[in-house]
Amino acid sequence: MTPQILFSIFAFIFGAVVGSFLNVCICRLPRNESVVSPPSHCPNCDYQIRWYDNIPLVSYLLLGGKCRGCQTKISIQYPLVELLNGLLCLALFLRFGPTLAFCALFIFCSALVVITFIDIEHQIIPDEISLSGIVIGFVFSFFLRGHGWLNSLLGILLGGGSLLLVANAYQWLTGKEGMGGGDIKLLAMMGAFLGWKSIPFIIFASSLVGSVIGVALMLVQKKDSKLAIPFGPYLAFGAVLYIFFGHRLITWYLTLGGFQG
Numbered sequence: 524m525t526p527q528i529l530f531s532i533f534a535f536i537f538g539a540v541v542g543s544f545l546n547v548c549i550c551r552l553p554r555n556e557s558v559v560s561p562p563s564h565c566p567n568c569d570y571q572i573r574w575y576d577n578i579p580l581v582s583y584l585l586l587g588g589k590c591r592g593c594q595t596k597i598s599i600q601y602p603l604v605e606l607l608n609g610l611l612c613l614a615l616f617l618r619f620g621p622t623l624a625f626c627a628l629f630i631f632c633s634a635l636v637v638i639t640f641i642d643i644e645h646q647i648i649p650d651e652i653s654l655s656g657i658v659i660g661f662v663f664s665f666f667l668r669g670h671g672w673l674n675s676l677l678g679i680l681l682g683g684g685s686l687l688l689v690a691n692a693y694q695w696l697t698g699k700e701g702m703g704g705g706d707i708k709l710l711a712m713m714g715a716f717l718g719w720k721s722i723p724f725i726i727f728a729s730s731l732v733g734s735v736i737g738v739a740l741m742l743v744q745k746k747d748s749k750l751a752i753p754f755g756p757y758l759a760f761g762a763v764l765y766i767f768f769g770h771r772l773i774t775w776y777l778t779l780g781g782f783q784g
């Protein structure tokens with residue numbers, strides 16, 4: 524086995540282990556509970572989950588997706604978050620190697636995973652994550668080569684500002700409140716980590732994906748279009764797309780329009 528493969532396996536496992544902690548955050552942050560204590564327990568029978576029942580992905584499969592204490596079904600969300608975070612960590616490692624950029628983006632993507640699942644379930648984005656994310660992203664920008672604090676600062680302002688503008692325009696045009704303050708802080712956090720150039724891309728990509736899925740959901744549900752579809756997950760998707768394909772997609776788009784080579 525080459526070191527590269529060994530490190531890749533390690534990256535996946537590391538991402539999945541962190542994913543296990545993210546599950547705790549997804550569960551407890553919206554309820555304002557501590558994420559460090561008490562130890563994890565079954566929400567149904569209070570069975571305290573032992574370390575051997577808490578191995579990412581493996582335990583879920585060994586237990587057949589059921590609690591060891593009371594046989595209640597464990598939500599598929601737990602292994603899903605672990606798998607997703609493992610894959611994100613692996614992909615970031617393969618793309619950026621063992622660098623500081625990898626560390627920053629792994630923290631960033633883990634935050635996006637938590638935000639996505641909380642936003643889908645509760646339609647909120649916790650300030651604990653988005654506001655501290657803005658600060659962490661800005662601090663990283665001083666140490667990342669080719670990034671720069673000014674780039675990060677402009678990202679925060681453009682990210683927060685542009686969505687504030689869109690939200691106000693939407694409210695003015697429709698008389699309804701479209702985007703929440705949570706989305707605005709989330710986009711500011713994205714600008715802090717990814718720089719100002721990422722913002723137009725993220726808004727464009729997330730709106731595109733959001734409207735396609737929104738229309739599809741409306742067709743499936745027939746008349747009931749009242750269902751609140753949170754925008755955070757689309758922004759998160761746009762940001763991940765930007766990390767891995769942003770540069771290539773922008774170049775491709777400009778070539779398509781005849782602006783370049």
Ligand SMILES: [Zn+2]
Binds near residue numbers: 568570591593
């Ligand atoms: Zn139980």
